Amino acid sequence: MAFDFDTLEVGLALSGTPQAARQIVSLGFEAVINIWDTNHPPYLAGLPPLIKVVQQPIEDGIPAPVAFLRRAALELAHFQRRNLWTLVHCQQGQSRSATLVALYWMGRDGIPWDDAVARMRAVRPQIQPHPKLVDGPTRDAVVRSVQRYLAGDEAELRRARMEAEDLRLADEDRGPPHAAKTWSLIETGLGCGSAPLQPAELTRTGFTRLLNVAGGEISGFGMRLPEEVEAMELALAETSPVRPDVLAEAVWHLRAWRQAGHEVFVSCTDGKSRSVLVVALALMLDRDWDFAGAMWYVRKRRPGAWPRPQILEKRPVADLLAACREFKPDVESFV
Numbered sequence: 587m588a589f590d591f592d593t594l595e596v597g598l599a600l601s602g603t604p605q606a607a608r609q610i611v612s613l614g615f616e617a618v619i620n621i622w623d624t625n626h627p628p629y630l631a632g633l634p635p636l637i638k639v640v641q642q643p644i645e646d647g648i649p650a651p652v653a654f655l656r657r658a659a660l661e662l663a664h665f666q667r668r669n670l671w672t673l674v675h676c677q678q679g680q681s682r683s684a685t686l687v688a689l690y691w692m693g694r695d696g697i698p699w700d701d702a703v704a705r706m707r708a709v710r711p712q713i714q715p716h717p718k719l720v721d722g723p724t725r726d727a728v729v730r731s732v733q734r735y736l737a738g739d740e741a742e743l744r745r746a747r748m749e750a751e752d753l754r755l756a757d758e759d760r761g762p763p764h765a766a767k768t769w770s771l772i773e774t775g776l777g778c779g780s781a782p783l784q785p786a787e788l789t790r791t792g793f794t795r796l797l798n799v800a801g802g803e804i805s806g807f808g809m810r811l812p813e814e815v816e817a818m819e820l821a822l823a824e825t826s827p828v829r830p831d832v833l834a835e836a837v838w839h840l841r842a843w844r845q846a847g848h849e850v851f852v853s854c855t856d857g858k859s860r861s862v863l864v865v866a867l868a869l870m871l872d873r874d875w876d877f878a879g880a881m882w883y884v885r886k887r888r889p890g891a892w893p894r895p896q897i898l899e900k901r902p903v904a905d906l907l908a909a910c911r912e913f914k915p916d917v918e919s920f921v
Contacts, residue, residue, distance in 0.1 A: 589613070591673065592710040598672055600687060600710060602679035607632035616670040621658055621686055622677045638670065642750065646681050647716050648892065651879035652724045656731050657750035659689045660743045663732050666690075684713035685720055692725070693732025699725065723904075724878070753879055757886050764791075769857060770888040775849040778865055778888055780857030788815055793851040795843045799836050799861055800824070800854040822860040827900035834906075834913035836864045841872065842915075858891040866893075867903075867910055877903045 589609040591601035603622055604610050607629045610618060617638040620627055623645045633639065642658040644650045665672045676682035688702035697705075706713050720728075735742040764771035769779025777783075782796050794814055801821030811817060820836050822828055843850045854860040866880040875883070885891050898906075 591675075591679070594687060594706060594709050597666060597669060598674070598687070600679055600683050600706070600713075601673060601675045603627050603675055603677055604629040604673075607634075610637065610673065614671055615673045617665040617672040619658060619662055619665070619672065619674045619686070620676075621654075621682045622675065638665065644676075644682050644719075645882070645885075646676070646719065648718055648881070649721060649724070649878035650682075650685075650719050651753060651882050652727055652876045653746070653749040653753050653879055654882075655686070655689065655720065655724065656728050657746040658686050659693070659728050659732050660735050660746045662686060662690045663694070663735050664743055666694075667736070679710070680712055680714050681716045681719065684710075685715040688715065689720070689725065689728045690732060693729040694736060724876070753875070753883070756873070757883060763887055769851070769853075772865060772884060772887050775844060776865065777849075777851040778857060778861050778884070778891075779851065779853050780855065782817070782853050783851055785810065785812055785815075788812060788851075791849075791851075793849045795839075795848045795850045797836060797839055797843075797850060797852045797864070798854070799852065799864055822854070822863075823897065824855065824860060825894065825896045828860075828863070828897045828906070830901060830906055830909035831913070833864065833867070834910045835915070837867045837871070837910045838913050838915055840864055840868045844868075858888060859894045859897065862888060862891040863893040863897065867907060870907060871910060877907075 589604060591599045593599045605628050610629055611634065615637065619640045621642050621644045623643040625641050625643055640658070640661045642654050644654050662672065662674060674683045674686055684706055687706060688699060691697060691702040691705065692699060703715060731742055731746060760773040768781060769777055772778050777793060782798050783791065783793060789812055794816070796815060796817040798817065798819045799822045801819055818839050820832055822832055822836065840850055840852060852861045852864055862884050866877060866884055869875055869880040869883060870877060881892065
């Protein structure tokens with residue numbers, strides 16, 4: 587079967603995933619960048635070691651972590667500066683790979699996003715970068731990094747590699763997942779699910795703090811908690827814009843409890859929207875991750891999790907994060 591790829595310019599091609607090493611070798615490619623969301627593309631077996639391969643999996647259809655996009659864009663800039671015949675691919679060669687090349691061109695040529703996409707589409711008409719994949723601030727951050735690297739800042743690539751590796755290692759080093767139908771162990775000491783755990787399961791799993799952000803799912807069910815377990819209920823809207831003050835209070839509780847050494851379980855009705863927003867914001871504050879990076883980390887343990895669009899309709903994540911930073915608890919009420 588013929589390998590479908592398009593040469594975008596001298597030294598740079600774009601495609602879907604090659605199915606065999608011979609497709610890459612026969613065309614003389616010297617470098618490959620894979621941003622399909624798998625570390626095991628079919629062509630890896632049999633690929634000669636002289637061909638440089640960068641694997642930076644990125645999920646399509648949702649915002650991509652800036653660490654992953656930055657690293658991939660700078661690896662592309664690095665290969666191109668070395669005049670290596672480079673293939674960039676995702677699964678279909680339409681969205682993620684096109685986004686990466688557009689970001690590289692924006693940094694190298696100083697052109698806007700629409701011009702970069704139009705230039706690519708003139709050669710490969712089927713490209714269609716997903717609108718959610720990269721937002722304005724992420725796009726600007728990646729473009730600035732490409733510009734700094736091409737201007738001679740070699741450390742920019744080293745920093746990008748370390749940043750992406752740190753996020754990957756955080757996932758790798760967080761311990762084994764917990765096999766449960768209704769909840770997930772995001773990491774040691776932090777669970778997230780669709781309903782508060784029952785007393786027997788609390789005792790078995792070791793969670794000592796419950797944070798329910800659907801409101802009333804603990805008291806409303808008349809749950810009698812073990813003596814060592816403390817619970818907090820807050821009502822975050824599910825289908826309307828979130829109240830920043832309530833969200834900030836929830837994030838404060840989660841962080842304060844964890845900093846005090848407690849194992850915390852966060853729940854809402856579906857366990858994939860309001861609760862994960864609280865968890866993601868706490869991770870952003872504690873680890874200096876961007877929202878997409880924090881959600882990537884959460885989704886690795888809780889697939890499909892993402893805050894409902896209505897929740898974030900009126901307030902961008904940056905504003906919600908600022909509200910969390912500025913939150914001052916009424917200490918007496920939390921004693």
